[in-house]
Amino acid sequence: MSMIVRRSPLRTAGKYAAIGFYLIFALFPIYWLIKIALTPDALIYTEGTRMLPSALTFDNFAAVLQSDFLGYFTNSLIVSLGAAAGTTLIAAAAGYCFSRFRFAGKRAIIALLLVTQMFPLLMIIAPIYKIVAGLGLLNSLVSLIVVYTAFNIPFATFLMQSFFDGIPEDLEEAAMMDGCTRFQALRKVVFPLTLPGLGATLGFVFTAAWSELLFALMLISRNDSMTFPVGLLTFVSKFSVDWGQMMAAGTLALIPSCLFFIFIQRYLVQGLTSGAVKG
Amino acid sequence: MRSARKNVVPGADRARRSFYLRYLLEPYLYVGPALVLIGAVILFPLILGISYSFQSIALLKPFETGWVGFENYAALWQDDKFWTAIGNTALWTCGSLFFQFFLGLGLALLLNTSFRGKRLFQALVFLPWAVPTFLTALTFAWLFNPVIGPFPHWLAGLGLIDEPYNILGDPDLAMWGPILANIWFGVPFFAITLLAALQSIPSELYEAAEIDGASDWQRFSKITLPFLAPMIVITVMLRTIWIANFADMIYVMTGGGPAGSTEILSSYVFTTAFRKLDFGYASAIAVALLLILLAYALILLVVRQKLVRT
Amino acid sequence: MARLDLKDVSKSYGNVEVMRDINLSIGDGEFIVLVGPSGCGKSTLLRMIAGLEPITDGEFSIDGQRMNELRPRDRDIAMVFQSYALYPHMTVGRNMGFSKEIARAPKEERAREVAQAAQTLGLDRLIERYPRELSGGQRQRVAMGRAIIREPRAFLFDEPLSNLDASLRVEMRLEIARMHRKLNATMVYVTHDQVEALTLADRIVVLEAGRIQQVGSPLELYERPANKFVARFIGSPMMNVLPARPGAGGLRLPDGAVLDVAGDRSAGEAVEIGVRPEHIDVVAPEAGDMVVKAEMVEHLGSDTNIYVRTESERGIMVRAHGHLPVRPGAEMDLHFQRDKLHLFAADGTTIPRTGAP
Numbered sequence A: 001m002s003m004i005v006r007r008s009p010l011r012t013a014g015k016y017a018a019i020g021f022y023l024i025f026a027l028f029p030i031y032w033l034i035k036i037a038l039t040p041d042a043l044i045y046t047e048g049t050r051m052l053p054s055a056l057t058f059d060n061f062a063a064v065l066q067s068d069f070l071g072y073f074t075n076s077l078i079v080s081l082g083a084a085a086g087t088t089l090i091a092a093a094a095g096y097c098f099s100r101f102r103f104a105g106k107r108a109i110i111a112l113l114l115v116t117q118m119f120p121l122l123m124i125i126a127p128i129y130k131i132v133a134g135l136g137l138l139n140s141l142v143s144l145i146v147v148y149t150a151f152n153i154p155f156a157t158f159l160m161q162s163f164f165d166g167i168p169e170d171l172e173e174a175a176m177m178d179g180c181t182r183f184q185a186l187r188k189v190v191f192p193l194t195l196p197g198l199g200a201t202l203g204f205v206f207t208a209a210w211s212e213l214l215f216a217l218m219l220i221s222r223n224d225s226m227t228f229p230v231g232l233l234t235f236v237s238k239f240s241v242d243w244g245q246m247m248a249a250g251t252l253a254l255i256p257s258c259l260f261f262i263f264i265q266r267y268l269v270q271g272l273t274s275g276a277v278k279g
Numbered sequence B: 001m002r003s004a005r006k007n008v009v010p011g012a013d014r015a016r017r018s019f020y021l022r023y024l025l026e027p028y029l030y031v032g033p034a035l036v037l038i039g040a041v042i043l044f045p046l047i048l049g050i051s052y053s054f055q056s057i058a059l060l061k062p063f064e065t066g067w068v069g070f071e072n073y074a075a076l077w078q079d080d081k082f083w084t085a086i087g088n089t090a091l092w093t094c095g096s097l098f099f100q101f102f103l104g105l106g107l108a109l110l111l112n113t114s115f116r117g118k119r120l121f122q123a124l125v126f127l128p129w130a131v132p133t134f135l136t137a138l139t140f141a142w143l144f145n146p147v148i149g150p151f152p153h154w155l156a157g158l159g160l161i162d163e164p165y166n167i168l169g170d171p172d173l174a175m176w177g178p179i180l181a182n183i184w185f186g187v188p189f190f191a192i193t194l195l196a197a198l199q200s201i202p203s204e205l206y207e208a209a210e211i212d213g214a215s216d217w218q219r220f221s222k223i224t225l226p227f228l229a230p231m232i233v234i235t236v237m238l239r240t241i242w243i244a245n246f247a248d249m250i251y252v253m254t255g256g257g258p259a260g261s262t263e264i265l266s267s268y269v270f271t272t273a274f275r276k277l278d279f280g281y282a283s284a285i286a287v288a289l290l291l292i293l294l295a296y297a298l299i300l301l302v303v304r305q306k307l308v309r310t
Numbered sequence C: 001m002a003r004l005d006l007k008d009v010s011k012s013y014g015n016v017e018v019m020r021d022i023n024l025s026i027g028d029g030e031f032i033v034l035v036g037p038s039g040c041g042k043s044t045l046l047r048m049i050a051g052l053e054p055i056t057d058g059e060f061s062i063d064g065q066r067m068n069e070l071r072p073r074d075r076d077i078a079m080v081f082q083s084y085a086l087y088p089h090m091t092v093g094r095n096m097g098f099s100k101e102i103a104r105a106p107k108e109e110r111a112r113e114v115a116q117a118a119q120t121l122g123l124d125r126l127i128e129r130y131p132r133e134l135s136g137g138q139r140q141r142v143a144m145g146r147a148i149i150r151e152p153r154a155f156l157f158d159e160p161l162s163n164l165d166a167s168l169r170v171e172m173r174l175e176i177a178r179m180h181r182k183l184n185a186t187m188v189y190v191t192h193d194q195v196e197a198l199t200l201a202d203r204i205v206v207l208e209a210g211r212i213q214q215v216g217s218p219l220e221l222y223e224r225p226a227n228k229f230v231a232r233f234i235g236s237p238m239m240n241v242l243p244a245r246p247g248a249g250g251l252r253l254p255d256g257a258v259l260d261v262a263g264d265r266s267a268g269e270a271v272e273i274g275v276r277p278e279h280i281d282v283v284a285p286e287a288g289d290m291v292v293k294a295e296m297v298e299h300l301g302s303d304t305n306i307y308v309r310t311e312s313e314r315g316i317m318v319r320a321h322g323h324l325p326v327r328p329g330a331e332m333d334l335h336f337q338r339d340k341l342h343l344f345a346a347d348g349t350t351i352p353r354t355g356a357p
């Protein structure tokens, strides 16, 4: 807004109060998590609700890193990266198709994707369990990757479509006139221009897969294939007294998704702004 | 290249056919993988799930497996926990949605103005969205714990509760714990969607209104709101459904307790499937939830249609 | 170079037919301009030639070889887009050399050809730049360079100059004419701009509603339009068309004036008369065909456009050479140059003149 605005001091004060409120609202829980994780065990009870601890320690993190958490972390990383890569690839193809082709059944397929966004995915937790068990894939990370990939495809497809819609079709046509096949045009011209979109989709799916809990609980029960959420939850119910270590583990779980998020949030807004994502 | 062109002449018919076949099939090659995966991992299990609701499939009672008609639904009708869960679902959904929406709208409006450090601010206030849900749930559970969390002390300080105790253990108040966590987690979503919509309003409209001498409030109510309204209806509808289905928060924070006071339909589905391994009954609850949501969506769409027409 | 033939070509989107009965032969080295109102199918026709849009029915061939089933890359045709469609992530040099890159031409050869094309188009300093760092005219040049480098059998242009300002447009128009002379290549060019059409074309194709209305040299279309649509489409300001009734001594206009012209009766009854603004003379009082009142006057320097009203409130545009000191409201006498009149039948087709009745 480049207009000249008369600012009353009251309005300005109100605005900064709102900014402050939202900042505290968003950051306080995260701050608290990190604070307890850094507080030495001895002080947790005595200084329970003090805003700033009087001493800091990394013991909790050290302890967590020596436990099974590294394994959970690796499992989660494998699952999330696998699902993110798979989804992005498949959704990019589908989003490209919606953006560029007119074909019989297109509306029906789009409607189908929208519908999958609406019904409770928990509805299929029992059938999925039985199918996966029937295939002998319980406790395997592959089953989680496949399930997460399928769950995220609809949204990721719409997201990718909105990015493709933002790339003029002329460019591909020019490339085809220049001698490319459609696939070459896709690879050499469209793909480099969609990198932000691919990044956003990748990050989105990664974050979603990183935090999924209920299907992982259902499908994984062996300690060595647990993902982070499942592992953390088992840890919490087993050792519900070691607050410092739990929160240190929580803090560690926060890192990858927050990193991803900070990187992608700008593109996410951009993708949503360009309007194709109505679901 | 020249030779390729010559080849067209003898096999012209075949070339023609394969050209059109290619042309017709190409789109399906691109959506194919997505369709196959969704069909196999979502649609097929969905149908299977509906069929489960008419069967007795409890892994703990393997000898009673078989078709039972509407027995699961009859049991559901008698199940007090189910009816409580419906009420809880309504409270959970409305409570979360109301605050998420208004806080999200406020944040979007704020982000649509300019101030110093806005980019950083935006990244920070959107952060809760990136926090894994199980972790949000755990964090809030800890925050409500009087031993290590400040919330009970604040609530007591404000006189809302008599002494600092864990409200997650109080059947009357427990639901507000997960709701608060859910609000925290959901505000960024609304803010992002609404911000995107706000940014798509052409700024000339505001400038024209400014020239016409419209006040701030008039600009908001005459331009911003009408522009956002269609987006709001759709977003709220989809989000309602999403929240009603969202069981992680409750499962982690209270497990549906104390005494079923925070059990919502979707967490009930999960506990029935996961703890009791009673897939038939779980599927029946899920189908009931689906029907309720479908009815809700239909009503909302009809109302919207009516509103648009008048 | 190549000759392009379209035979009975038609195009439908679903059930909607947007082009039909397109028959057109484009000679080797010919410069063909497609004109027509918005939505008439100019781009569609061009894209069918390019292979970007499948042909629903009929045949398109280059040098006698059927092209319908070939992909764009196999047709050996270059196209310059209205939006230029430069690849934003490639430098000017790579943009221009992209077709050679796809064809796996050796690097040195590519660099040499790019340098040469850049030289001719005056782009040599810009080779390392990205498209977003160029002005509109420079982008346009890059787009042309990209087409030239391919050494294609034919060039297609879809309103290539419409995004440029007026003076740049003139400059680029000359550039394209020079390019055509130098390469002596077959070119098909779509435009909205009459001046472009009239100055560039060997032959102009007038399209309306998906059908070819007339094909001919610029002068032919101007002097002998096949129908009212073409007559009004070509020429600026637009041709005046007045209703006419056959009467004693020729054709009678609504205001009573009688023009001593006649059309070939066997071709139909003339019901309208067309006359271009530049073929109406302002003459001394009492010496003209009719008396009118000037309503608006535009002084263009070299010419004067006068918009007049007849007694029956019909508007006519008159173009007088030089500066004519007329004030709005003034009465004046008009004379229609007899040999420049056009006669149209009820269905709009032109009726051949048979001289005086």
Ligand SMILES: Nc1ncnc2c1ncn2[C@@H]1O[C@H](COP(=O)(O)OP(=O)(O)OP(=O)(O)O)[C@@H](O)[C@H]1O
Binding pocket: C013, C016, C018, C036, C037, C038, C039, C040, C041, C042, C043, C044, C045
């Ligand atoms: N993909 C499509 N589906 C349906 N109809 C289409 C499609 N593309 C073009 N048309 C129709 O085909 C007709 C011709 O379109 P075309 O783009 O060739 O017009 P044009 O002469 O190039 O117009 P302009 O001068 O505005 O560029 C139009 O009526 C248009 O509505």
Ligand SMILES: [Mg+2]
Binding pocket: C042, C043, C044
């Ligand atoms: Mg066009």
